[in-house]
Amino acid sequence: MATIPTNNPVPSESPADLKFNAGKLDEFNTSDAETYADRKGRVRKTQAGIQKENDRIVENTRQNLIPLSRQYMTLAAAQADIASIPAGSTTFVRSPDDTALALEYINDGGTLKPTGRKMPSQESLDIVSAYYQIFEKYFSQNGSGNLYEWYDKEQENLVAFMDSAGQFFLPGFDNKPVQSLKGDVDNVKKVINGNDAPAILSLNDAQNGLMGFMDDAGGYHLPGMGNETLQKYVQDTRKRVDRMYRSRHAYNAVTDFAIDNNGLVDCQPAAQAAINFVSSLPGGGSIYFPRGVYRLHKDLVPKSNVTIIMPHSGARFLPINKAGGFTKPWGDKSYIENAHFIDVEIDGSEHSVYSHAIKGYYIQYFRHCLWLRGYVHDTSATGVGIDFPDGSFILDLVTENCGRLATLGRAGSSGIGIGTGVLQNEPLIISRTINRRNKNFGIFFEQQHDDAAQYQSRQIIVSESIMTGNGMGFGDCGIGGLTLTGCQINDNLNEGVLMSSGTLTVNDGRPQPGNDGIIANCQILRNGSHGINYSALRTMTAGGYSFTGNHISGNAGNGVNLEAKSDYTIPDMNIADNTMKENTGHAIAVASGAWTDLDITGNRALRNGGNIRVDGDIADASIGGNKLRSKNAAPAISGPGALNKIDIAENQYIGTSIKPVDLTGIQNNVTYGRNPGF
Incomplete structure (x- = not known):
C-alpha cells in the first residue's frame, strides 16, 4: 500500500x-x-x-x-x-x-x-550581386569604421548601422547589438516555462539581482529599455525595418512591382508606374529587370534619377509595332537628369512601320545621363536617337541593323544619332562602341534646324569605336571642335567619314558640315566611296578641319575628298601625316569650290589611282613633304583649278607619268622648291 x-x-x-x-x-x-x-x-x-x-x-x-x-x-x-x-x-x-x-x-x-x-539559383545570386553593387554606392564606409550606415529618406539622420564586427545596432537598444536579443528572449522563456505561478514574474541573476520582469499584461521588461516592453520594441523595430525597406533605392521589377517578363502581355503600364514611383523618391533609385522579355505596346517615358539595369544577357525590352523603347515627349524642353541605362537591350525586331520617331531611345534635352554596355538592334529608325546633351556618356554600347525600315538617306535611321545646337557647349563622350549594319550612319551628329538650335555645339569626343557595314561610317553634320580618334571605320557602303549637311532639310543655313574638328589615328578602310569626304555642296561652313595620322586605304573613291559649291570659300583645312594606300581614286582630291589656307603636308600616297588632284581653286596654301608613289601613269599633281600664293616643295614622286606636274589652271605666285621626280 x-x-x-x-x-x-x-x-x-x-x-x-x-x-x-x-x-x-x-x-x-x-x-x-x-x-x-x-x-x-x-x-x-x-x-x-x-x-x-x-x-x-x-x-x-x-x-x-x-x-x-x-x-x-x-x-x-x-x-x-x-x-x-x-x-x-x-x-x-x-x-x-x-x-x-x-x-x-x-x-x-x-x-x-x-x-x-x-x-537559390545563379539568377538570384546575380540579383543579389546587382543589389550589392547599388547598396555599396549608398551604404559604403565613410570613415566612421562602420561597415554600413542607413539614413532616413532625407539622408540626414542615422537610423541604423552595422559595425566592423558585423553587429547590427538600432536606436533605443542601449548600445546593444540586435544579435543579443535572442539570448535575452531565451532567458525569459527559460524562467517562464519553469514556473507555473500565475502572478507577476521577476527574473533574478545568481546574486539575486533583478534582471527583468513580466508585467500583469504579459509584457517582458528588460534592463536598458525603460518602460518599453520587449514585445513593443520588437513590433516598433519591425515597423522601422519596413520603413527602411520601403525607402530603399534598389528594386526588382518582377518581385517588387509584379512587372511581367514572359513577353506575352504588355508590361508598359506596370513598368511606367515603377519608373514614376522610383523617380518620386528622394534621390531616385534603381530598377533591376531580371532575365525575361518585357513587351511594350507603348513607349516608356524615362525619368530623372532612375537607373534601369538588366543582366549582361537574357533580358530585353521588346517594343511592338509603332512603340519605341524609351521616349521623352516631343516638345518637352526641360532636361532629364541622372537617368542611367546599364546593360539594357532593346529589340526592335517587332517594329512594323517606319517613322523617324520609332527608336530605341528618343530623348531630347538630357543632362548627366549614362548609357553603359547596352545593345540596341533592329529598330525601325535610329537605335539611340538622342538630342541636346549636357555632360553625358555613351560607353561600351552596341547598335546593329538600326533604321532597318528606312531607305538610305532618310532622316536619322542610324546606330547612334545625336542632335545638337541648343547650347554652345554640349559635352558628350562616346567611347568603345560597336555600330554595324545600320541604315545610314554608324554614328553621326546633326545640328537641328529648329529655332532653338542656333549653335554648332562644342566639347564632343568620339573614341575607340567601330563603325562597319553601315550606309556611311561616321558623320559630322554640324558640330564644332569634334575629336574623332582611334576608331575603326571600314567596309561601309558609301563614305567612311562624311562631313556634310546631313539627312535633314536645310533651313536658314542649318544644318551644315562640322568645323574645327580633328580626325586622328583612325583606320578608314575599304569603304564604298571616299575614305573622308568634306562636303559643303548644300550649305556654307567654317571649315577648319584637320585630318592627321590616319590610315586611309582600299576605299572605292578618293582617300580624302574636299568638295564645295563654286561660290563658297572654305578656310583652314589641314591634311597631314596620313598614309593613303590603294584607294581607287586619288590620294587627295580638291574636287570643287574654293579653299584657302589649305595645307597638304607629310602624307604618304602609295599605289592609289592618282596622287593629288586639284579641280577647285586653292589660295594661300602649301603642298609639301608628301611621298607620292602611285607607281603608275598618274601625275604627281594635276587639275584645272586656279592656284594663288602656293608653295610646292620637298615632295617626292615615283611614277611613270611623262608630265608629273599637270596643273592647267591659272597660277599666281606659285613657287616650286626641291621636288624629286617632278
Whole structure:
C-alpha cells in the first residue's frame, strides 16, 4: 500500500518520507508508465518515459539528416527511392529550369510533394550581386569604421548601422547589438516555462539581482529599455525595418512591382508606374529587370534619377509595332537628369512601320545621363536617337541593323544619332562602341534646324569605336571642335567619314558640315566611296578641319575628298601625316569650290589611282613633304583649278607619268622648291 507523502521540507529524514521515496524509486525503475509524481506532487519522467523521449529525438534527427545526404536529379528518381526517405522528412530534387538550383519535397504518406522552398539559383545570386553593387554606392564606409550606415529618406539622420564586427545596432537598444536579443528572449522563456505561478514574474541573476520582469499584461521588461516592453520594441523595430525597406533605392521589377517578363502581355503600364514611383523618391533609385522579355505596346517615358539595369544577357525590352523603347515627349524642353541605362537591350525586331520617331531611345534635352554596355538592334529608325546633351556618356554600347525600315538617306535611321545646337557647349563622350549594319550612319551628329538650335555645339569626343557595314561610317553634320580618334571605320557602303549637311532639310543655313574638328589615328578602310569626304555642296561652313595620322586605304573613291559649291570659300583645312594606300581614286582630291589656307603636308600616297588632284581653286596654301608613289601613269599633281600664293616643295614622286606636274589652271605666285621626280 502506498505511503501518503508528508509536507516536510526538503531535505527530510522522516521515516515516512524515506518509505514513500523507496516506493517511488521502484516506480521510476520498473513502471511502464512514462511519468510519476514525487512527494511534492511534481510530475517526473520514469525510465520508460526517458527512453521514449530519447527514441523520439533519435527518430527526429534521423528524419532530418538522412534526406540531406541525398539529392536527386529528377523527381522520378527521388520517388523511386522513397524507401530511403522517412515519412514526414524532406529531400531535394534538381530544378528543371534556371529559377532555382534545387526544389524541396516532403514524403507525405509515401508520395513526394513540393514544400515550396528552393535552393537559390545563379539568377538570384546575380540579383543579389546587382543589389550589392547599388547598396555599396549608398551604404559604403565613410570613415566612421562602420561597415554600413542607413539614413532616413532625407539622408540626414542615422537610423541604423552595422559595425566592423558585423553587429547590427538600432536606436533605443542601449548600445546593444540586435544579435543579443535572442539570448535575452531565451532567458525569459527559460524562467517562464519553469514556473507555473500565475502572478507577476521577476527574473533574478545568481546574486539575486533583478534582471527583468513580466508585467500583469504579459509584457517582458528588460534592463536598458525603460518602460518599453520587449514585445513593443520588437513590433516598433519591425515597423522601422519596413520603413527602411520601403525607402530603399534598389528594386526588382518582377518581385517588387509584379512587372511581367514572359513577353506575352504588355508590361508598359506596370513598368511606367515603377519608373514614376522610383523617380518620386528622394534621390531616385534603381530598377533591376531580371532575365525575361518585357513587351511594350507603348513607349516608356524615362525619368530623372532612375537607373534601369538588366543582366549582361537574357533580358530585353521588346517594343511592338509603332512603340519605341524609351521616349521623352516631343516638345518637352526641360532636361532629364541622372537617368542611367546599364546593360539594357532593346529589340526592335517587332517594329512594323517606319517613322523617324520609332527608336530605341528618343530623348531630347538630357543632362548627366549614362548609357553603359547596352545593345540596341533592329529598330525601325535610329537605335539611340538622342538630342541636346549636357555632360553625358555613351560607353561600351552596341547598335546593329538600326533604321532597318528606312531607305538610305532618310532622316536619322542610324546606330547612334545625336542632335545638337541648343547650347554652345554640349559635352558628350562616346567611347568603345560597336555600330554595324545600320541604315545610314554608324554614328553621326546633326545640328537641328529648329529655332532653338542656333549653335554648332562644342566639347564632343568620339573614341575607340567601330563603325562597319553601315550606309556611311561616321558623320559630322554640324558640330564644332569634334575629336574623332582611334576608331575603326571600314567596309561601309558609301563614305567612311562624311562631313556634310546631313539627312535633314536645310533651313536658314542649318544644318551644315562640322568645323574645327580633328580626325586622328583612325583606320578608314575599304569603304564604298571616299575614305573622308568634306562636303559643303548644300550649305556654307567654317571649315577648319584637320585630318592627321590616319590610315586611309582600299576605299572605292578618293582617300580624302574636299568638295564645295563654286561660290563658297572654305578656310583652314589641314591634311597631314596620313598614309593613303590603294584607294581607287586619288590620294587627295580638291574636287570643287574654293579653299584657302589649305595645307597638304607629310602624307604618304602609295599605289592609289592618282596622287593629288586639284579641280577647285586653292589660295594661300602649301603642298609639301608628301611621298607620292602611285607607281603608275598618274601625275604627281594635276587639275584645272586656279592656284594663288602656293608653295610646292620637298615632295617626292615615283611614277611613270611623262608630265608629273599637270596643273592647267591659272597660277599666281606659285613657287616650286626641291621636288624629286617632278
